[in-house]
Amino acid sequence: MARQLREVVFVDGVRTPFGKAKGQYAETRADDLVIKCIRELMRRNPNLPAERVDEVAIAATTQIGDQGLTIGRTAALLAGLPRSTPGYSIDRMCAGAMTAVTTTAGGIAFGAYDIAIAGGVEHMGRHPMGEGVDPNPRIISEKIVDPEALSMGNTAENLHDRYPSITKERADAYAVRSQEKTAKAYADNKIQPDLVPVATRSAENGWGLATVDEPPRPGTTMESLAALKTPFRAHGRVTAGNAAGLNDGATMALLADEETARGLDLPVKMRLVAYSFMGVEPEVMGAGPIPATEKALEQAGLTIGDIDAFEINEAFAVQVLAFLEHFGIADDDERVNPYGGAIAMGHPLASSGVRLMTQLARQFEDRPEIRYGMTTMCIGLGMGGTVIWENPNWTGASKTEEGAA
Numbered sequence: 001m002a003r004q005l006r007e008v009v010f011v012d013g014v015r016t017p018f019g020k021a022k023g024q025y026a027e028t029r030a031d032d033l034v035i036k037c038i039r040e041l042m043r044r045n046p047n048l049p050a051e052r053v054d055e056v057a058i059a060a061t062t063q064i065g066d067q068g069l070t071i072g073r074t075a076a077l078l079a080g081l082p083r084s085t086p087g088y089s090i091d092r093m094c095a096g097a098m099t100a101v102t103t104t105a106g107g108i109a110f111g112a113y114d115i116a117i118a119g120g121v122e123h124m125g126r127h128p129m130g131e132g133v134d135p136n137p138r139i140i141s142e143k144i145v146d147p148e149a150l151s152m153g154n155t156a157e158n159l160h161d162r163y164p165s166i167t168k169e170r171a172d173a174y175a176v177r178s179q180e181k182t183a184k185a186y187a188d189n190k191i192q193p194d195l196v197p198v199a200t201r202s203a204e205n206g207w208g209l210a211t212v213d214e215p216p217r218p219g220t221t222m223e224s225l226a227a228l229k230t231p232f233r234a235h236g237r238v239t240a241g242n243a244a245g246l247n248d249g250a251t252m253a254l255l256a257d258e259e260t261a262r263g264l265d266l267p268v269k270m271r272l273v274a275y276s277f278m279g280v281e282p283e284v285m286g287a288g289p290i291p292a293t294e295k296a297l298e299q300a301g302l303t304i305g306d307i308d309a310f311e312i313n314e315a316f317a318v319q320v321l322a323f324l325e326h327f328g329i330a331d332d333d334e335r336v337n338p339y340g341g342a343i344a345m346g347h348p349l350a351s352s353g354v355r356l357m358t359q360l361a362r363q364f365e366d367r368p369e370i371r372y373g374m375t376t377m378c379i380g381l382g383m384g385g386t387v388i389w390e391n392p393n394w395t396g397a398s399k400t401e402e403g404a405a
């Protein structure tokens, strides 16, 4: 049988407001956050008949309790999708939702599905990092992995060692800017359109409605950050202020074969160009996006200069700065995280990949003059993931054509 690959498009993306662990979602189940997002995607896209959703892939790093039991399937059922709609769970730590997208995208390109829902959740309040894990002792005793690799904060300190030019002051300055940009993005209504309000309940305070992210600290200054402890190393550089926090939240994307999306008159917000995951030494986990990006660019036949919009997950400021330094991009380059990032908004591990994509889609809508954008993130145990997207609203000549002319 002759088989033709198909274009995969990002139709829509939503997320819950993110919470602080033990904050606004302290008494809300993780799977309820997922269900809310699936329902919102279906509500926002009334042209999509529920029975046309061919797969539901949901990521979580800790797959037990309310994040267990094949959450893709259980959440699909609870969200009211037909019983005929299958679902499954995915884990690639911080890049869970990113992997849910790339994996289902592969299925769409191959022709196994026309339409998929892909997203992620992490309720770090209910499921602290490392809950229930049982690493094989040989991974340490046989020196396959440095013991420091199991603490993400330690790997960030190691990355500072690897890049001595990235000082604590540079990391703090980056963090202050992230907070400022997120505050501005909220003021400009760039974040709110893709948030789904979540009803919350607390035994003490009764019912509430989560409508905005809880983690941002808009008043953050260099002085306030300078005073913070360095919990991962005495006299270290990583603090609660220049790292993402411990957070709760869920994200969800609707992906489709482009012809199917156009046939159903669904929006086409981004077109998938290439993706790549790469491993690095686990003890400098934050370096992962560098080789992942190099490989994705090579696959796409692009250079870093072709990318006009970056959404980089800010697990730690040092990890973003290492990426920027490697590619010769300034710390405050306006193409990078224009709406701020995880340092301000939060990083509920397996959910964050789709937050990056949803924000890139908004940038594409606002800026038809740009053609290519990138979502990239570091991943626990030493990996990076990069997805390159094309702006379907792009109208102008490409840089390559301009250069050749």
Ligand SMILES: CC(C)(COP(=O)(O)OP(=O)(O)OC[C@H]1O[C@@H](n2cnc3c(N)ncnc32)[C@H](O)[C@@H]1OP(=O)(O)O)[C@@H](O)C(=O)NCCC(=O)NCCS
Binding pocket: 094, 152, 153, 217, 220, 221, 224, 225, 228, 231, 239, 240, 241, 243, 244, 245, 246, 315, 316, 347, 378, 379, 380
């Ligand atoms: C860094 C970390 C250990 C801090 O945890 P924590 O101590 O519970 O964090 P808190 O929110 O309580 O902040 C600690 C202190 O810093 C202060 N603080 C945090 N951000 C601040 C900011 N932007 N400005 C000023 N003060 C700030 C808090 O007010 C708090 O002060 P207090 O001790 O006087 O109450 C935790 O957030 C962490 O592990 N982050 C990394 C998560 C991770 O590894 N993710 C995966 C990445 S791959």
